[in-house]
Amino acid sequence: MDFVCNFPPFSIIFCLACGIISSALNGRAAKRLSIALVSLVGVMSACVLAYTVKTGEAFIYVMGKFPAPWGNELRVGTLEGLMALFFSIIMLLSILGGLRALETDVEEARMNLYFVMIDLMMSSLLALIYTNDLFTAYVFVEINTIAACALIMIRANGHTMVAATKYMIMSLLGSGLLLIGICMIYDLTGHLLMSNIKEAIGVLAATGQYEIPLTVVIGLVCIGLAIKSALYPFSSWLPDAYGYSTASSSAVLSSLVSKGYIFLLVKVFCRVIGFDVMVGHKITNILFLFGILGMIMGSLNAIRQHDVRRLIAFSSIAQIGYIYMGIGIGNNAGLVAAIFHIMSHAASKSMLFICAAGLSEVSGGSKNFTDLKGAGYRNPAAGIGFTVGAFSMVGIPLFAGFTSKVYFAEAALTGGEAKMEIAMVTLAISTILNAIYFIRAVISIYTPRNEHFQNAAYRPAASMVFSIVLFISLNLLLGTFSYPIANAIGSGLFMFG
């Protein structure tokens, strides 16, 4: 086995170890350690990605002396490497972009604990990406849930406490349903290892044995993960959680936490239960329907917001609807589009949150549109970043959002007539709705009216400018060189099952 194969478990264990060490450090040291750690994970994931692309097949890493159905194992292919690389880039940029806001939002005494949470969040995301064992996934879902709650509530004010409580209740409900689902899967198949479960379920589905429990299992797992990733009717926790927490937290939550769960769902689809069984049980149609609903409702709610952060939060609901619609189309192209949209949405949404924080920094800390007027002139970097993010979300060519919409449309063309028509019409409507609120936001930050907040001495933090520049280039990269990335996703999905 090549040495590179050790990188996935190493990156998980490094994250855990840094989390432990950070709890004894002071805020500054913990911050540096965290940034170094995430960069290191990024480099390691890039190596893993290069290795899997070169060998062209997935490799299995046995955690310990005993091979898989008895021990734990990780399974790493192109898609896993790509997601790990991408998640670590987004994590790094989100931390860097929100550093100054973090200093004002989080007390000095609690600063190191924030980075403990970031480190453990990273470890749980990596474990969700790499694991080939359903129960390991559940354990790290727990870590993810608690870390996300802490990331919301660490900015101690009333709003975030309410938001964290709401998030915790909904998220624990989702975890509970997922756990019941996993228990039933174990009861039906006698395995927790994903590949073995798929074999056993294939036999069950072919013979028609345990038909009813299997249907319930599929429902429980899908609903559990849908609640945790804020699919529309279960998304009531989202606007508060994203709207009031500190900028880095919002960026991480919106672009990584919910995406980690969606990636787990994709895993369940492809590797645990099997895509054909899923489609056969019509769960894809339900996810498709809720995705469509989310696309419309999220945007309609966003139009009504006066608060820029809440607007972006509601737009997240719409974008998660897109991803579920892609999964719900029920073919391979739909999955590729959904995974591509996970990436393009993460790249744009975290940038929007960072830039919104930068804009309210120069507007007396207010997030209201009337106060934000002219903020784009006062903080040019954040203004440009916000505009790029908004364009990407609306789906203007050259930017990431456009490409993923094209992939969605292409996938819908092959997904059967009824789904094609619904998907096309909704994509068009949703694009218009997106344009209504994002263009309004962009116009209002470039309206030179508010002279109240003029502050010539203001200099945006260098780390924020750096992260915005990288975010913009990432966005353009996803928008213009999408073909190799989509190709990698496609071949990764092929290796997946």
Added chain:
Amino acid sequence: MSRMRNDYESTLWSRIEKFVNGEEPEQTMKRKKKSRASYEQVKREDVFMEDILLRMERREEESFLEKVEEYGEKRRVRRYERIYRILAVFLCFTVMAVLLVTVSYLPPFGNPDNPANNEVIERYIEKGLQETGTVNVVTGMILNYRGFDTMGETHVLFIAATSVTILLLAVSEKDKKRASDRSFEPKNDIILQKAAKVLVPVIFMFGIYVIMNGHLSPGGGFSGGAMIGAGMILYAGAFGFAKTDRIFNGHVIKIAKISALCLYVSSLSYYFYTGANGIENHIPLGTPGNLFSSGLIFFINIFVGTEVACTMYTFYALFRRGGL
């Protein structure tokens, strides 16, 4: 730019929307605002003595009208809440019914032909002793075969403790004073102190026994650590923090917790690394049944026990005085 309707909040659609999102209904929000506003008004108006009688009259009149208005609103709110509750109960019962029906379709309990009785279980039971060196198969399963899961589980505990610290940590002196509840409870309770003097050593001994024998008998790091933590809490409750701080102060607990977790993670990663790369790991398994046997499991139990005990005590200290 589209214009927003001013009366949007009171439309049917908006109410449905709020219902779905679980927000408070419009009526209660309005009422709260109104009552606060009138309270401020009263405070401001109190200056002019000669007006008081006149104003009181008017206020009575107003409050009567308000009550009439409120009555109708209250009814609507109550109806709204009732529908919400009925739907919630209905949903719960539906989920319960679905799950109960599903259970009846699952493989029957205790049947030897169940899918769960497969080669995985077989190897755990038949070869567990020989491969892991643990007499207690469960410990062998969770700490050796599936060691990665348990490592994650230990970190769940760690992250939970850290989250509670974020929530309850009192930083400033004022917060610390407010968080402390020492003044509310009887000090030097003789019965408690005598009982603690007898019980605490026994609890500690038993906790250590459970941890050390985790690979031989039921128990292990998690349960033994909880016992030691309970003993520490009992001691702190009986004699106060001044006494416990001489040994279990924040510094010691931090060092114990962090070194236990770090040793845990590093020893397990050594085990993972050697196992996955096919290198001989030189961990002696010893004679099964002896105290010093089963390789890493013995030490991992101690690490987990330390972590759990510290976490329990940390929770107690955070709730009692907002810090270690």
